[in-house]
Amino acid sequence: MASKLDALNRWVDEVARLTQPDRIHWCDGSEAEYQALVELMLDTGDLSELNPATHPNCYLHRSNPSDVARVEHLTFVCSRNADDAGPNNHWMAPEEAHQKIDALFAGCMKGRTLYVIPYCMGPIDSPLARCGVEISDSPYVVANMRIMTRMGEAALARIEREGSFVRGLHSTGDLDPAKRFIMHFPEELTIKSIGSGYGGNALLGKKCHALRIASWQARQEGWLAEHMLILGLESPQGETHYVAAAFPSACGKTNLAMLIPPAAYPGWKVWTIGDDICWMQPGPDGRLWAINPEAGFFGVAPGTSRSTNPNALAMLDRDAIFTNVAETADQQPWWEGLPEGKPATDWQGRDYDPANGPAAHPNSRFTVSAKQCPSWSPRAEDPQGVPISAIIFGGRRESLVPLVFEARDWKHGVLVGAAMGSETTAAATGAVGVLRRDSMAMKPFCGYNFADYFSHWLSLDKANAKLPRIFHVNWFRKGANGKFVWPGFGDNMRVLEWIVNRCKGGVGAVETPIGLLPRKEDLKLAGLGLGEAELELLLEVDHAGWAREYAGIGEYLESFGARTPALLQQEHARVSGELAASLAPSAKVAVG
Ligand SMILES: Nc1nc2c(ncn2[C@@H]2O[C@H](COP(=O)(O)OP(=O)(O)OP(=O)(O)O)[C@@H](O)[C@H]2O)c(=O)[nH]1
Ligand SMILES: O=C([O-])CC(=O)C(=O)O
Numbered sequence: 001m002a003s004k005l006d007a008l009n010r011w012v013d014e015v016a017r018l019t020q021p022d023r024i025h026w027c028d029g030s031e032a033e034y035q036a037l038v039e040l041m042l043d044t045g046d047l048s049e050l051n052p053a054t055h056p057n058c059y060l061h062r063s064n065p066s067d068v069a070r071v072e073h074l075t076f077v078c079s080r081n082a083d084d085a086g087p088n089n090h091w092m093a094p095e096e097a098h099q100k101i102d103a104l105f106a107g108c109m110k111g112r113t114l115y116v117i118p119y120c121m122g123p124i125d126s127p128l129a130r131c132g133v134e135i136s137d138s139p140y141v142v143a144n145m146r147i148m149t150r151m152g153e154a155a156l157a158r159i160e161r162e163g164s165f166v167r168g169l170h171s172t173g174d175l176d177p178a179k180r181f182i183m184h185f186p187e188e189l190t191i192k193s194i195g196s197g198y199g200g201n202a203l204l205g206k207k208c209h210a211l212r213i214a215s216w217q218a219r220q221e222g223w224l225a226e227h228m229l230i231l232g233l234e235s236p237q238g239e240t241h242y243v244a245a246a247f248p249s250a251c252g253k254t255n256l257a258m259l260i261p262p263a264a265y266p267g268w269k270v271w272t273i274g275d276d277i278c279w280m281q282p283g284p285d286g287r288l289w290a291i292n293p294e295a296g297f298f299g300v301a302p303g304t305s306r307s308t309n310p311n312a313l314a315m316l317d318r319d320a321i322f323t324n325v326a327e328t329a330d331q332q333p334w335w336e337g338l339p340e341g342k343p344a345t346d347w348q349g350r351d352y353d354p355a356n357g358p359a360a361h362p363n364s365r366f367t368v369s370a371k372q373c374p375s376w377s378p379r380a381e382d383p384q385g386v387p388i389s390a391i392i393f394g395g396r397r398e399s400l401v402p403l404v405f406e407a408r409d410w411k412h413g414v415l416v417g418a419a420m421g422s423e424t425t426a427a428a429t430g431a432v433g434v435l436r437r438d439s440m441a442m443k444p445f446c447g448y449n450f451a452d453y454f455s456h457w458l459s460l461d462k463a464n465a466k467l468p469r470i471f472h473v474n475w476f477r478k479g480a481n482g483k484f485v486w487p488g489f490g491d492n493m494r495v496l497e498w499i500v501n502r503c504k505g506g507v508g509a510v511e512t513p514i515g516l517l518p519r520k521e522d523l524k525l526a527g528l529g530l531g532e533a534e535l536e537l538l539l540e541v542d543h544a545g546w547a548r549e550y551a552g553i554g555e556y557l558e559s560f561g562a563r564t565p566a567l568l569q570q571e572h573a574r575v576s577g578e579l580a581a582s583l584a585p586s587a588k589v590a591v592g
C-alpha cells in the first residue's frame with residue numbers, strides 16, 4: 001500500500017546516493033539516542049564535558065574558528081523569478097543553485113552517518129504547526145535539533161498523516177568558507193546548506209525553515225512568520241496581555257522574553273512563550289493568535305548574568321549545550337558579563353590571554369530546552385496559541401530614536417516596522433556597529449521581496465480585524481559619556497507597563513509627527529536613578545534629525561521600485577510632511 005512516507009523514503013535514498021554515507025540513522029528523538037550521540041561526540045572531541053558537580057549533563061562545543069555566525073553573503077533565496085526574492089535577498093536561479101551545491105554534496109558523507117531528523121515546528125497537535133525533515137551528517141545538529149524542536153517519532157507520525165514537510169539537506173562538508181552555501185528553494189519547500197555547523201546555518205528548522213520558507217508560505221496562506229519573541233504580562237489582578245516583539249539578532253529578544261519585573265512591580269509576572277520566532281494567524285475573532293514554533297532557546301551567552309537575566313542563568317546549570325564559550329579552571333562555562341569565576345581557557349581552547357580578545361566568542365551561545373525556563377508559560381503548549389495585544393519593533397540606536405513610541409494606526413505601524421534601523425551585531429559575520437535598515441528585524445530572514453512583505457502586512461488590515469497596536473522601543477540610546485542611558489533588562493518592564501496601559505486605553509500620550517510618546521507622569525520611574533536630563537533625552541523627538549531619517553527611509557522604500565505599496569509611500573509622505581511643517585519657521589515655537 002502506498003504510504004504518505006513514500007516521498008520521504010525516496011528523498012532519503014536519493015540523498016544517500018548523492019552523499020554516500022556509511023550508515024543511515026532515523027532519529028527517534030529519545031533520551032537514549034541523545035545520550036548515545038553525546039557519548040559519540042565526547043569520543044570524537046566535538047564535545048567536552050563541563051563540571052558535572054556544578055553543571056550536570058552540560059557540554060561544551062568549540063566550533064571551527066571560521067564558523068561562528070550566520071553568513072548572510074552566502075545565504076540565497078532561489079526563487080524561479082529573481083524579483084520574487086527581492087533586493088533584500090541574494091538570489092540565484094534554482095537550476096544553477098542546485099547544480100552548484102549538489103556538486104559540493106557529492107560524496108560528502110563518505111565515512112559519516114546520515115541522520116534523518118523529522119521535526120515539528122510548534123506544539124505537536126497545533127493546527128498552526130508545520131513539520132520538516134532535516135538530513136544532516138552532524139551529530140551536533142541532531143542534538144541541538146532535539147532541544148530546539150519537537151523532534152523524532154511524534155513528528156514522523158504527523159508527517160505520515162499529513163504527507164507534506166519541508167526538506168532540509170545539511171552537511172558540514174569540510175567546513176571551508178569557500179565551499180559554504182545556505183540555499184532556499186521556497187517553491188520546492190527545500191533548503192540546502194553545506195560547509196557550516198553553526199546554529200542559524202545548520203539547525204535548519206530555525207531561521208531557514210521557520211522564517212525564510214515559512215514567511216513565503218505565510219504570505220500565500222494569509223498568516224505571518226516573524227522574528228519575534230512572545231511574552232505574557234500578568235497583572236496582580238491576574239489579567240494577562242500577550243505581546244510580540246521583533247528586535248534584530250543580539251538586540252534583546254531572549255532577555256525581554258524572560259524579564260523579571262523589578263521591585264516596583266509587586267505581584268506582576270512575565271511569562272515566556274518564545275524568544276526568537278513567532279507564527280501568527282488571524283483567528284475567527286479577528287485577533288492575531290500566535291505560537292512559538294520552537295521548543296528551546298539558542299541564546300547569546302555574553303551579557304547573560306544573574307543581574308541581567310536570572311531566568312536564563314537558572315536554566316543553564318543542567319542539560320545544556322554551550323557553543324564557543326570560555327571555561328574556568330574547574331570546567332564551568334564562562335563568558336564576558338558573568339561576575340562569578342574567571343576564564344582559564346578561551347573559546348578556541350587556548351590558555352586565556354586578554355591579548356587574544358574576549359574569552360568567549362561575542363556570538364557564543366547556549367542551547368537549552370524551554371521547559372527549563374522558570375518563566376516558561378503553560379500557554380506555550382496551547383495548540384491555538386495566544387492572542388496578541390501589542391507588537392513591538394526595536395533596534396540598537398545610539399542616537400535619535402526615543403525609548404518608546406506608539407504608531408497611530410496599523411498602516412503607520414507597518415511603516416515604523418519597515419523603516420526600522422539597527423546597528424549590526426556579532427550574530428552575523430561582517431562589521432559590527434554599522435547602522436542598516438532591518439525591516440521588522442527580518443532583513444536576513446524574509447524569504448521573499450520586502451515590498452511584497454510590506455503589502456502582506458498591510459493586507460491584514462481588514463474590516464473585521466482586531467489587530468494589535470504597534471510600538472517601537474530603543475533600549476540602546478547612549479549619552480555623551482558613551483554609556484547606555486536606559487538601564488534596560490528588568491527595568492524594560494516600565495515600558496511594557498505603558499504599552500499594556502495604552503492597549504487597555506488607560507493612559508493618554510503626547511502626539512508628535514513620528515508617533516505617540518508617553519507623558520512623563522505615565523511612566524513609573526521611581527527607583528531608577530534617572531536624572532531629569534536623561535529622561536528628556538530618552539523622550540526627545542528631534543524633528544530635524546527625524547526629517548533626515550525620513551529622507552533616508554524614503555530612499556530605502558524607493559529602492560524596492562514599483563512593487564513598493566502605494567499606501568506605504570503615502571504614509572511616508574504624510575509623516576515627512578508633518579515633520580517638514582513642524583520645522584517651518586512659523587511652527588517652530590509650537591513644537592518646542
Ligand atoms: N543595554 C542593554 N543590553 C541588553 C538589553 N537586553 C539585552 N541586552 C544585551 O544584548 C545582547 C543580546 O541580547 P539577547 O536577548 O540575547 O538578544 P536576541 O535578540 O535574543 O539575539 P538573537 O538570539 O541573536 O536573536 C546581550 O549581550 C544582552 O546582554 C537591554 O535592555 N539593555
Ligand atoms: O540564527 C542564529 O544563528 C542565531 C540567532 O538566533 C540569530 O542569529 O538570530
Ligand SMILES: [Mn+2]
Pocket residue numbers: 250253254275276298299300
Ligand atoms: Mn535570542
